[in-house]
Amino acid sequence: MKQAKIRCPYCHAQAVLRPSAAVYQDKAQPGRHLYVCARYPRCDSYVGAHEGTLLPMGTLANGDLRNKRIQAHRAFNRLWESGAMKKWQAYKWMQAKFGLNSGQAHIAMFSEFLCDQLIAECDKVAINMRLTA
Structure with a gap:
């Protein structure tokens, strides 16, 4: 599956696809992913990805x-x-x-x-x- 190309609306850095554990640590759901601003955690924007397609569920949000x-x-x-x-x-x-x-x-x-x-x-x-x- 191809990763979507997304820019952060706050700092304009590229968003990267990461396992949800990168943000939620031990509260993460196995197999779930997020698009996270490359400047995370300094820039606290991310959005979930659909399980099957890895397409973003919406727009990055702080x-x-x-x-x-x-x-x-x-x-x-x-x-x-x-x-x-x-x-x-x-x-x-x-x-x-x-x-x-x-x-x-x-x-x-x-x-x-x-x-x-x-x-x-x-x-x-x-x-x-x-x-x-």
Whole structure:
């Protein structure tokens, strides 16, 4: 499998494919990989790689953006995990709400701004549907 050519959006260094243990040490999942900025840990940006293809799951993110994406995933997942929507319906809703195509509707590709927007919209739906946290 060929490694993707990715540049860090923060320092512009090349990202390199590494086993997840390079970042997560003993909490790493065997066989999992990350694209990590070549200047890691000084530049703390990385993104997961898909197991089968080793393609990046999204864009490299620093700690702040990774945290924001985690929050966005929690808010979004609540829509379908609650049973209020099926998972595919939640993705169609996200696409329509933000004018995204299916290739763009991945939280791992979102900026902090778009994560904040998604969280706010998911919170509105949760309030309207009376979903609990």
